[in-house]
Amino acid sequence: MSTAIDIRQIVKTFGHVTALDGLDLTVQTGQVHGFLGPNGAGKSTTIRILLGLLRADSGTARLLGRDPWADAVALHRRLAYVPGDVELWPNLTGGEAIDLFSRLRGGVAPARRDELCERFDLDPSKKGRTYSKGNRQKVALIAALASDVELLVLDEPTAGLDPLMEAVFQDCIREVKTAGRTVLLSSHILAQVEALADQISIIRQGRIVETGSLAQLRHLTRTSVEVMTDRSTTVLADLPGVHNLRSTNGYTQFEVDGEHLATVVRRLGELGVHGLTAHPPTLEQLLLRHYGDQLGHDDAKAVTR
Amino acid sequence: MSTTLERPPSRAGTESATLAGTGTLVRFMLRRDRIRFPAWAVGLPLLMAYFAVALESLAGTPEDLQGLTSFTSSPAGALFGGPGFGFDQLTLERFLVGQYGLYILVGAGLMGLLTVVRHTRAEEHTGRAELVRANVVGRHAQLTAALVLTTLMAVLATVLIALVMTSRGYDAGGSLLFGASAGAVVVAFGAIGAVTAQLSEYPRAAAGFAGALLGTAFVLRGLGDMAAVQGSGPSWLSWLSPIGWSQQTAPYTHDDWWPLALCLVFSAAVTAAGYALSARRDFGAGLIPPRPGSPRAAAWLSGPLALSFRLQRAGLIGWSLALLVGGVAYGSFTQPLLEGFQDAPEDLLAVMGGSENMLAGYLGLMGFFMALVVTIFVILAVHGLRGEETEGRAEPVLATAVGRSAWIGSYLLVSAIGAPWLLLVAGLGMGLGAAVSTGDSGLVADLVAGHLAHTPAVWLVLAIAALLYAAVPRALPAAWAVLGYGLIAGMFAPMLNLPDEVIRISPFGHIGDYPRDDISITAVLILTLLAAAGAAAAIARFRRRDLVTTA
Ligand SMILES: Nc1ncnc2c1ncn2[C@@H]1O[C@H](COP(=O)(O)OP(=O)(O)OP(=O)(O)O)[C@@H](O)[C@H]1O
Ligand SMILES: [Mg+2]
Numbered sequence: 001m002s003t004a005i006d007i008r009q010i011v012k013t014f015g016h017v018t019a020l021d022g023l024d025l026t027v028q029t030g031q032v033h034g035f036l037g038p039n040g041a042g043k044s045t046t047i048r049i050l051l052g053l054l055r056a057d058s059g060t061a062r063l064l065g066r067d068p069w070a071d072a073v074a075l076h077r078r079l080a081y082v083p084g085d086v087e088l089w090p091n092l093t094g095g096e097a098i099d100l101f102s103r104l105r106g107g108v109a110p111a112r113r114d115e116l117c118e119r120f121d122l123d124p125s126k127k128g129r130t131y132s133k134g135n136r137q138k139v140a141l142i143a144a145l146a147s148d149v150e151l152l153v154l155d156e157p158t159a160g161l162d163p164l165m166e167a168v169f170q171d172c173i174r175e176v177k178t179a180g181r182t183v184l185l186s187s188h189i190l191a192q193v194e195a196l197a198d199q200i201s202i203i204r205q206g207r208i209v210e211t212g213s214l215a216q217l218r219h220l221t222r223t224s225v226e227v228m229t230d231r232s233t234t235v236l237a238d239l240p241g242v243h244n245l246r247s248t249n250g251y252t253q254f255e256v257d258g259e260h261l262a263t264v265v266r267r268l269g270e271l272g273v274h275g276l277t278a279h280p281p282t283l284e285q286l287l288l289r290h291y292g293d294q295l296g297h298d299d300a301k302a303v304t305r
Numbered sequence: 306m307s308t309t310l311e312r313p314p315s316r317a318g319t320e321s322a323t324l325a326g327t328g329t330l331v332r333f334m335l336r337r338d339r340i341r342f343p344a345w346a347v348g349l350p351l352l353m354a355y356f357a358v359a360l361e362s363l364a365g366t367p368e369d370l371q372g373l374t375s376f377t378s379s380p381a382g383a384l385f386g387g388p389g390f391g392f393d394q395l396t397l398e399r400f401l402v403g404q405y406g407l408y409i410l411v412g413a414g415l416m417g418l419l420t421v422v423r424h425t426r427a428e429e430h431t432g433r434a435e436l437v438r439a440n441v442v443g444r445h446a447q448l449t450a451a452l453v454l455t456t457l458m459a460v461l462a463t464v465l466i467a468l469v470m471t472s473r474g475y476d477a478g479g480s481l482l483f484g485a486s487a488g489a490v491v492v493a494f495g496a497i498g499a500v501t502a503q504l505s506e507y508p509r510a511a512a513g514f515a516g517a518l519l520g521t522a523f524v525l526r527g528l529g530d531m532a533a534v535q536g537s538g539p540s541w542l543s544w545l546s547p548i549g550w551s552q553q554t555a556p557y558t559h560d561d562w563w564p565l566a567l568c569l570v571f572s573a574a575v576t577a578a579g580y581a582l583s584a585r586r587d588f589g590a591g592l593i594p595p596r597p598g599s600p601r602a603a604a605w606l607s608g609p610l611a612l613s614f615r616l617q618r619a620g621l622i623g624w625s626l627a628l629l630v631g632g633v634a635y636g637s638f639t640q641p642l643l644e645g646f647q648d649a650p651e652d653l654l655a656v657m658g659g660s661e662n663m664l665a666g667y668l669g670l671m672g673f674f675m676a677l678v679v680t681i682f683v684i685l686a687v688h689g690l691r692g693e694e695t696e697g698r699a700e701p702v703l704a705t706a707v708g709r710s711a712w713i714g715s716y717l718l719v720s721a722i723g724a725p726w727l728l729l730v731a732g733l734g735m736g737l738g739a740a741v742s743t744g745d746s747g748l749v750a751d752l753v754a755g756h757l758a759h760t761p762a763v764w765l766v767l768a769i770a771a772l773l774y775a776a777v778p779r780a781l782p783a784a785w786a787v788l789g790y791g792l793i794a795g796m797f798a799p800m801l802n803l804p805d806e807v808i809r810i811s812p813f814g815h816i817g818d819y820p821r822d823d824i825s826i827t828a829v830l831i832l833t834l835l836a837a838a839g840a841a842a843a844i845a846r847f848r849r850r851d852l853v854t855t856a
Contacts, residue, residue, distance in 0.1 A: 048700075048852070051703075051704045052703075053700060053703060053704070053851070054851045054854070055851055072703075073706050073708040074706075076707075077706045079704075081701060083697070083700055083701055083704075085697055086701070087696055089616065089698060090507065091619065092598075092602075092615070093598040093599055094600075095599065095600035095602065096601070096602040097602075099602035099606070100606055100607070100612060101701065101702075101705060103602070103606075104607075104702060104707050105706055106706050124600040125597040125598060126595075127595050127597070129595065140701065153704075
C-alpha cells in the first residue's frame with residue numbers, strides 16, 4: 001500500500017509559539033484518516049504545511065510523493081481543500097465561487113456540482129455575504145467534492161452543518177472512499193470520525209501521541225467492567241492493570257487496561273459471576289484521556305521549571 | 306416584581322437604556338486606539354508645527370513672503386490653498402493657515418470619518434461588535450461611543466494646534482480659532498461617517514463613501530475659492546463645503562467664529578440622521594438590501610487574472626465615474642480662469658509669466674494632482690490585496706492550482722492597468738471640460754498626454770506598496786508616506802524654492818507636469834524600470850514567505 005501523506009519530524013514555530021514539535025504523520029492511499037486533537041494542538045498548521053501555505057522550519061513532508069512547498073501548484077491539481085473557516089467574496093454568489101474554485105483547480109464537472117447543490121440543499125444564487133456559516137461551509141464542500149481529485153484535505157469541514165447535512169456529508173465521504181480516493185479529515189466530531197475513519201491520529205501540543213485504527217487504539221485503553229458476584233472481589237484490586245475498583249453488596253465496577261483484560265477475566269471466573277457487562281472505551285474516553293493529560297502535563301512542567 | 310410591571314419604563318429610561326455601556330465602550334476604544342489616537346491627534350498639530358518652522362526658515366523677511374504671493378493669489382493657488390484672506394498684507398501666520406491650513410483640514414476630515422467607521426461598521430463587520438452588543442450595551446452605545454471618541458480627538462487636536470501656533474508667537478485668538486476650525490472638520494466628517502456606516506455592510510464602502518464626500522467638499526470649496534480670487538464666478542460654492550466653512554473663519558485676519566456655528570448645526574443634523582438610519586436597520590445589515598445573483602460563474606471567470614479583475618471591477622467603475630466628474634468640473638473652470646487674467650493688470654500678468662503660462666501651469670498642476678488621486682487608488686488596491694489574505698480568502702485560492710506569483714502578480718497587473726486607465730479618464734474629463742468651456746479642442750490632447758505621462762510615477766508607488774506588503778504586510782500603511790511626501794514636495798516645494806534634491810526624492814518630481822513642463826522620456830523609462838523591478842522583487846518575496854493565517 002502506498003502512502004499519500006508522509007510527514008517526518010516537522011517543526012513549525014510562530015515567534016515564540018511552537019505549533020508543531022517534531023510531528024510524524026502517515027496516511028495510506030485510499031484511506032480516510034481521522035486527525036484529532038484539542039484546540040490549538042496544531043491540526044490546521046499541519047494541514048497548511050501540507051498545502052504549501054506555510055513552510056516548515058525543519059523536517060520533511062511528502063504529499064502524493066512530492067514536496068508540498070516546492071511543487072505546490074502541481075500538487076494542488078490533484079487535491080481539494082476545505083478550510084475550517086470558509087470566507088467567501090462578499091459580492092460573488094456561492095455558485096460563482098464554486099465554479100471559480102473548480103476552474104482554478106483545473107477540472108470541472110458541472111453535473112456533479114448541480115447534484116451536490118441539491119443534496120446539500122444550497123441556493124447557489126445568493127451573494128457570499130448573505131450565507132450563514134453552515135452555508136459558506138457547504139460552498140467549499142461542494143467545490144471540493146465536485147472535483148475529481150485523488151486527495152481531499154478537510155479541516156473541520158462540517159463544524160457549522162446541521163445533523164441532516166452531516167449525514168449527507170458522511171454519505172459523500174463513503175462514496176469518495178469507495179472510489180479509492182484518500183481523505184485527511186481533521187474533526188472535533190467524534191461520531192463522524194468513528195463512522196468514517198480507517199485510521200486515526202491524535203495530536204497534542206504539536207506531536208502525534210497516538211495513531212492506529214480505532215480497534216488498535218481501543219486496545220491501548222481501559223475497558224469498563226460491571227459484574228455481579230457471589231464472592232468478594234477485593235482480590236481483583238491487587239491485579240496489575242485494574243483501576244478504580246468500587247464494590248457494594250456483590251456489585252462491582254472497575255476499569256482494566258486492555259493488555260491485562262485476559263488475566264482479569266480468568267480470575268473473575270473463580271468468583272461466581274452471575275451478571276457481567278463490559279464496555280470498550282468510547283472514542284470520547286480515549287480522547288479525554290489524551291486531552292486531559294495535557295493539563296496534568298502542563299502542571300508538571302510548570303512545577304519543574 | 307409587580308411594581309416593575311405596573312410602571313412602564315419612562316421615556317428617559319428607554320433612552321438611557323439604548324446608551325447603556327457607552328462609558329465602558331469609550332474607555333475600551335481609547336485602550337484599543339492607544340497608539341492610533343495620539344498618532345492622529347498629535348500628528349496633525351505636529352504637521353502644522355513643521356509647516357510653521359519650515360516657512361519661518363524659508364521666508365524670514367517680509368520681502369521673501371511677498372514673493373510667495375504671486376502663486377498663492379492666483380486661481381490655481383486658491384484651488385489648492387484657499388481664498389487667501391489678508392494676503393494683500395501678508396504675514397507668516399496668514400500664509401500658513403491660508404495656504405497649508407487646507408491640508409490640515411483634509412487630514413482632520415479623514416481622521417473623523419476613519420475613526421467613526423473603524424469603531425462602528427468595521428467592528429460590526431468582523432463580528433466583534435456582536436459579542437459586545439450581547440452584553441449590557443445599548444443599541445446606540447457603539448455609535449455614541451465612537452462619536453464621543455471622535456469628539457475627544459477633535460478637542461485634543463484643537464487645543465494642541467492652538468498651543469503649537471501660539472508658541473510660535475502668533476496671536477492666541479487666531480490660533481485657537483484655527484485649531485477649532487480643524488476640530489470642527491473632524492466633528493463634521495465624523496458625523497458623515499456615522500451616516501455612511503449605516504448604508505453599507507462593508508467598512509471599506511462606508512469609509513470610501515465618506516471619503517468621496519470629503520473629496521467633493523475639497524472640490525466644491527476649490528471651485529468657490531477660485532471664483533472668489535478672480536472676483537467672478539460661483540464663489541458661493543465654498544459655502545456648500547464643511548472645509549469651506551472652516552476656511553471662511555479667516556484666522557489672523559477677520560477672526561470670524563460664526564462659520565463654525567454653521568458646521569456645528571450641520572454636524573448635529575447629520576448625526577441625528579445617522580442615529581435615525583441606525584435605528585431602522587438590523588444589526589450587521591446595511592440599508593441597501595442584498596440581491597440574488599447568478600447561480601453560475603460567467604465563462605470568463607476562470608483564472609487568477611479574471612478573479613483579480615472581478616474583485617477590482619466595482620472599485621474601478623466607481624473611481625472612473627468620480628474622476629470623470631471631477632475632471633469635467635475642474636476642466637470647465639478653464640474659461641473663467643482665462644477671463645480672470647484678462648481683468649488682471651498688465652504688469653501683474655507679466656510677473657506671472659503671461660496668461661499662456663498661467664494656463665499651462667494650471668493644467669499641468671491638475672495633471673499632477675490627479676496623479677496623486679490615482680495613487681490613492683493603487684495604494685488602496687494593495688490594501689485590498691492584503692485584505693484578501695488576512696480575511697482568509699487567499700488561502701482556499703492558493704490551495705488550488707494557482708501559484709503564488711500568479712495570485713499576487715495578476716492582482717498587481719489589474720491595478721497597474723487601472724492606473725493609466727483612470728488617468729486617461731481624468732485627463733479626458735478635464736480635457737472635455739476645458740475644451741467645451743474655452744472652445745479650444747486642442748486642450749483635450751494636451752490634458753490626456755499630461756495626465757497619462759504620470760503613469761510610471763504611480764506605478765512606482767504601486768510597486769513600493771506591493772514590496773512593503775510582500776515583505777512586511779503590517780507595514781503597508783507606510784506607503785501612504787510616499788504619497789504624502791509627493792504631495793508636499795510637489796505642491797509646496799516650488800513655491801517655497803526648496804532645493805531640487807528635496808523634490809527629486811518624490812516619484813512625482815521627475816516626469817514633468819505637462820503642458821507646463823516638457824515630459825522627460827528618460828524619467829518615464831527609468832521610473833517604469835524601477836517599478837517593474839520593485840514589482841518583481843515583491844513577487845519574489847511573496848513566493849518565499851508564509852501566508853498570513855489566523856490560528
Ligand atoms: N499565524 C499564526 N501566528 C501565531 N500563532 C499561530 C498561528 N497559527 C497557529 N498558531 C498557533 O499554533 C498552535 C496550533 O494552531 P492550529 O491552528 O494548528 O491548531 P488546531 O489544532 O487547528 O486548533 P483548532 O482545533 O482550534 O482549530 C496554536 O497554539 C496557535 O495559537
Ligand atoms: Mg484548526
